[in-house]
Amino acid sequence: MTTDHRALELIERLGNLLREEGRQGMSGALAPVHWQVLAYLSRCNRFSDHPVAVSEYLGLTKGTVSQSLKLLEARGLVARRPDPSDGRRVRLLLTASGLRAARAFPPAGAKAALAGLGARTQELEGLLHQLLQSLVRARGGRLFGACGACRHLVRAPSGLSCGLLDEPLTDHDLDRICREQEPSHPGAE
Amino acid sequence: MTTDHRALELIERLGNLLREEGRQGMSGALAPVHWQVLAYLSRCNRFSDHPVAVSEYLGLTKGTVSQSLKLLEARGLVARRPDPSDGRRVRLLLTASGLRAARAFPPAGAKAALAGLGARTQELEGLLHQLLQSLVRARGGRLFGACGACRHLVRAPSGLSCGLLDEPLTDHDLDRICREQEPSHPGAE
């Protein structure tokens, strides 16, 4: 009865340790949240590089994200551009140093620990993903999966495209995470 | 090459979601860290109910923990007592309402999501634990495992005891997490 929370405890504790490791890593001027924002921006596709997407992905309010972005912009890691197709929106992009910072994550210790798992990493990923999926579903949130596993993906003879946004997709797009993604079949990434 | 971080991303994201779910749960006056402190205090044994232990477990500095405890004490969730055997130490204990609050964690959504995994929960726990272990080892931290799986556990005819602290242990102690714990064999919980 009490034992079934063990996994949740572990996840929280691992999250804490990862966060803290990021904090005292090099260029320590960045808070954990900032690393996460940079990591997200380096992984998301061009339909998901907006402040709202960041706030949904990280589970923060828009106000909070707006502040963090202000700081990141002031440090030259992130740039803002107006979205030509929607005047309300702002598109975020990593600067050269922002990209460099994002690549420096996760820190060495965490990577090494993960490597120690060897082949079982896949297994862990699968389980975590399944857990995330049901948690997100219960909260009515978005999953932020890759286009390659999305039910909106259209494979036409003329090429790939997104059926929801009606936009052509390149191979490069398929791996990036998207705010609108919905799994094409249960359990897909 | 880039794929091997996927699991770390998932852990961080799940950690965020869990934290946020705790924040907006009932009696929302508590910050996520406070929940974690309460949860820890409800799970630790009598050799580990000190502020330093909390700070090591959660990966925070003692100063930070000291402040959080001050707040928790002001709200009547935690009480302090001097340790009779060591004048420097303070022993922490949950009040009745503190215990009630700790039991209300984790929130329903997370529990339901975990239940969805079914029997594979064990598997997930094992993998996470292994990951935690190597991460902690790399950082020179402490594992905080249960006495039942500790190499200092002595099973004498007179009963159980801790060989390191030279203290008798009851059955009830075996499940509680201890700051001094070292696994009795690689992979043990």
Added chain:
DNA sequence: TGTGATAGTAGCGAATCGATACTACCCGAT
């Protein structure tokens, strides 16, 4: 006795973060 390590607190400053309030813009319906 004294020297160093450990436990805990206090105060400072920067940053997170939610809440609220506000502006700007899009879109659909009347």
Added chain:
DNA sequence: ATCGGGTAGTATCGATTCGCTACTATCACA
């Protein structure tokens, strides 16, 4: 064509986190 609801983003405020430094008290050991 304009009205209204919904969405995107920002600004401000106050409470809290959190690392840092500095400080005291206690223990352990020589």
